[in-house]
Each structure stands twice: as C-alpha cells, then as structure tokens.
Amino acid sequence: MEDHTFDINDDLLWDYADGMLSEADNQRLAAYLDEHPEWVPRLQAIGAERRLLQSTPLEAPPAGFAVQVMKAWAETQSPPVESADWVIRGIGLVFSLFILLPLGLFISKGFQGKDAGVTLPEMPKVDWIGLLTHPILQYGLYFVFTILALRLLSAVLSQYKSMHQMVV
Amino acid sequence: MAETLTDEVLIARAVQGQQQAYALLVERYEHYVFTLAVRMVKHREEAAEVAQDSFLRAFRYLPDFRGEARFSTWLYRIVHTVALNHLRKKKPEVHSLDDAARPIRLPDAQHPDGAQQLEQQERHAAIHQAIEHLPADDAAIITLFYLYENSLEEICQIMELSMSNAKTKLFRARHRLKTILETSAVRSAL
Numbered sequence: 001m002e003d004h005t006f007d008i009n010d011d012l013l014w015d016y017a018d019g020m021l022s023e024a025d026n027q028r029l030a031a032y033l034d035e036h037p038e039w040v041p042r043l044q045a046i047g048a049e050r051r052l053l054q055s056t057p058l059e060a061p062p063a064g065f066a067v068q069v070m071k072a073w074a075e076t077q078s079p080p081v082e083s084a085d086w087v088i089r090g091i092g093l094v095f096s097l098f099i100l101l102p103l104g105l106f107i108s109k110g111f112q113g114k115d116a117g118v119t120l121p122e123m124p125k126v127d128w129i130g131l132l133t134h135p136i137l138q139y140g141l142y143f144v145f146t147i148l149a150l151r152l153l154s155a156v157l158s159q160y161k162s163m164h165q166m167v168v
Numbered sequence: 169m170a171e172t173l174t175d176e177v178l179i180a181r182a183v184q185g186q187q188q189a190y191a192l193l194v195e196r197y198e199h200y201v202f203t204l205a206v207r208m209v210k211h212r213e214e215a216a217e218v219a220q221d222s223f224l225r226a227f228r229y230l231p232d233f234r235g236e237a238r239f240s241t242w243l244y245r246i247v248h249t250v251a252l253n254h255l256r257k258k259k260p261e262v263h264s265l266d267d268a269a270r271p272i273r274l275p276d277a278q279h280p281d282g283a284q285q286l287e288q289q290e291r292h293a294a295i296h297q298a299i300e301h302l303p304a305d306d307a308a309i310i311t312l313f314y315l316y317e318n319s320l321e322e323i324c325q326i327m328e329l330s331m332s333n334a335k336t337k338l339f340r341a342r343h344r345l346k347t348i349l350e351t352s353a354v355r356s357a358l
Contacts, residue, residue: 014342018313020320020335053314056292061202062216066194069223073190076224 008032008039010046017046078158087147094140102126175239183231194223197240200316201247207299207307208251209258218254222247237325241318245326248308255304298348306341313338 008029015021016029033039105124131137173192181189201222206215226246233242299307305327312318312326324334 011339018338050314052288052291052295053310054317055288056295056315058199058315059203059206059212059215061198061219062212065202065216065219066191066198069194069198069220070187070191072220072224073227074187076228 008036010042013039013043013046017043017050087144087151091144094144098131176235179230179233179235179239182227190227193239197223197243200240201243203315204244204247204308204311205251207311208248208304209254210300210304214254214258218247218251221254222250225250237322240316241322241325244312244316244318245328248326251304251308294349294352295345298345298352301348302341302344305337306344309334309337309341310345 012021012029016026021029033043102124105126175193175196178189178193178196182193198219202215202219205218205222206212209215209218222243226243233239299310302310308327309323312323313320318326320331320334320338323329323338324331327334327337329337
C-alpha cells in the first residue's frame with residue numbers, strides 16, 4: 001500500500017477545499033482521506049464554512065444610488081460652466097465703464113486751469129440719454145441678452161435630455 | 169431583454185455614447201461594487217461615495233478597457249484603488265470601545281434544523297460583523313475570493329499582488345477572520 005504521510009491540519013484542508021493544492025498534492029490528500037476517514041468530518045465542516053462565506057448576502061447600496069451615479073455622470077458630460085463666466089465678466093466690464101468713464105472725465109476736467117483747493121471743479125456734462133441710446137450700446141446689450149437666453153435654453157435642454165435618458 | 173446583454177455589448181454601446189448602457193452596467197454591478205467598498209471602508213456613506221467615484225472613474229476610462237480581463241475584474245480593481253486612496257486620505261479611525269467589545273454571536277453549527285433559516289441568517293450576520301473587524305485588504309481578499317469567486321489570478325490583477333503574496337494574504341486573512349470569530353464566540357460565552 002502506498003504511504004500517504006501528511007502533516008494534516010486545518011490549513012491544508014482549507015487549501016484543499018479552496019482548490020489551491022497542486023494536482024499531485026490533491027491526489028495524495030484525497031487518497032489519505034480515503035485511508036483516514038476520521039478527517040472527513042473536519043473537511044465537511046470546512047466545506048460548510050466556505051459555503052457560508054460564499055453565500056453571505058450582498059450589501060444593498062442606498063436607495064436611488066444608480067440614479068445618483070447617472071446624474072453625476074451626466075454632469076461630467078455637460079459642457080463646462082466657464083463659458084458663463086465671460087458673459088458675467090462682459091456685463092461687469094460694461095457697467096464698470098459706465099462708472100469709470102464719467103469719473104475719469106470728472107477728475108481730468110476738475111484740475112484743468114483751476115486754482116487747486118479753492119474752486120470746486122465743475123461737474124462734467126455727460127449726455128446720459130445720448131449714451132444709453134447709442135447704437136453700439138444697444139447692439140451690445142442685444143448681443144449680451146441673446147447669449148444669456150441661448151445659454152439658458154441650452155441648460156434646460158441638457159437637463160431634460162439627461163433626465164429622459166435615465167428614465168428610458 | 170437587458171439581462172441577455174453581455175458586459176461586452178453594454179460596454180460597446182456605452183463607448184458609443186448610449187447612456188442607457190451605462191445605466192445598465194451600474195444596475196448590474198452596484199451591489200458588488202458597494203459591498204466591496206463597504207467591507208473595505210467600513211462606513212456606508214463613505215462606501216457610497218467610493219462606489220460612485222469608482223463607477224465614474226470606470227466610465228471615464230471605459231474606452232481604454234481592452235477586454236483582456238473580465239469587466240468585473242477591471243471594475244473591482246478600480247474600486248480597490250479608490251477605496252485605498254479614500255482610506256489614505258482619511259484620518260485614522262477611532263474605534264468605539266463599545267464596538268470592540270461587542271460580541272459576535274456565532275450560533276452552533278451542529279444545531280438541529282428547526283429554525284435553520286434564522287440560524288443561517290445569524291451566521292451570516294456573525295461573518296459580516298467579523299469582516300467589519302478585518303483590515304481593508306483582508307476584507308477585500310476574503311470578499312473577492314469567497315463571495316465573488318474570483319480566481320487567485322484575478323485577485324492578483326485586482327489587488328496588484330504577486331501569486332505568492334496573494335496566497336499569503338488569503339491565508340492570513342482567513343486566519344484573522346477565524347481568530348475574530350473564535351474570540352468573539354468565547355467572549356459571548358463568558
């Protein structure tokens with residue numbers, strides 16, 4: 001009879017159950033177990049523990065997790081918001097000019113040929129109506145409002161599209 | 169119909185820009201991704217963040233997925249990396265003393281099958297609780313090998329280990345799990 005000498009222990013049985021032994025060791029251990037059936041209940045217990053590990057239920061993610069992932073994914077796909085920045089900066093620049101231009105005129109005229117510190121400089125005459133009705137300003141404002149309207153429309157359409165894709 | 173679509177088909181459609189294909193991939197893998205994340209980071213809300221980040225990262229790099237490994241293997245590798253990065257950024261965790269002292273109730277395996285289902289649930293809960301006490305990598309390898317039935321070769325790819333390291337890690341993780349369960353069983357018996 002072939003001698004199947006083994007330093008048998010739980011670790012070796014676990015490796016056997018996990019299929020981690022070489023083919024030769026597998027066969028040797030199988031033969032050993034045939035000759036030493038007192039180890040079979042231990043192997044069966046290990047098998048039961050393995051099945052328990054294999055059958056633990058999966059954890060459920062929070063409610064609406066998949067929708068949340070798709071929403072985050074859609075956000076990464078939409079165009080960057082930086083294009084809105086230059087519109088805001090443009091508006092800021094126009095309003096800054098409205099304030100700084102008359103102020104500049106006021107300061108430069110105030111010091112022309114006057115006795116400094118005695119006479120208050122005259123307020124420069126600014127034709128506000130003329131400025132507001134100037135064709136360049138009107139076209140500029142029309143342009144800015146058109147861009148803002150288009151951006152708003154694009155945002156609404158993109159939101160609608162991403163929601164529709166998630167529902168389908 | 170969705171059930172019949174293979175991962176490969178869904179990936180191809182997703183790469184073409186079909187949002188529905190992305191959604192189906194999330195639905196198919198959300199439980200697996202979340203379970204691996206929660207077992208590693210030990211916190212449900214943080215695990216949800218890790219799981220979401222993993223999906224977003226996977227989608228971003230989906231065009232680079234060459235199909236040399238299974239999609240699940242590739243995805244779990246991303247989850248493992250994201251979870252480890254999350255743990256590195258996080259401050260050291262302060263374990264509650266109550267948590268450490270909480271005994272894990274492991275019912276006797278030889279119990280007759282009167283309330284077998286309840287028994288099974290309790291044993292699962294005990295395993296689940298013991299895995300919570302394992303370090304992140306031990307929890308990951310136990311989950312990948314036993315629950316997801318990944319081969320050792322796949323685990324090497326997911327966790328970036330050599331074969332001998334993977335075997336050693338699995339061996340140690342199994343021992344730690346056993347020790348936790350036995351210690352808790354003794355503690356609850358006292």
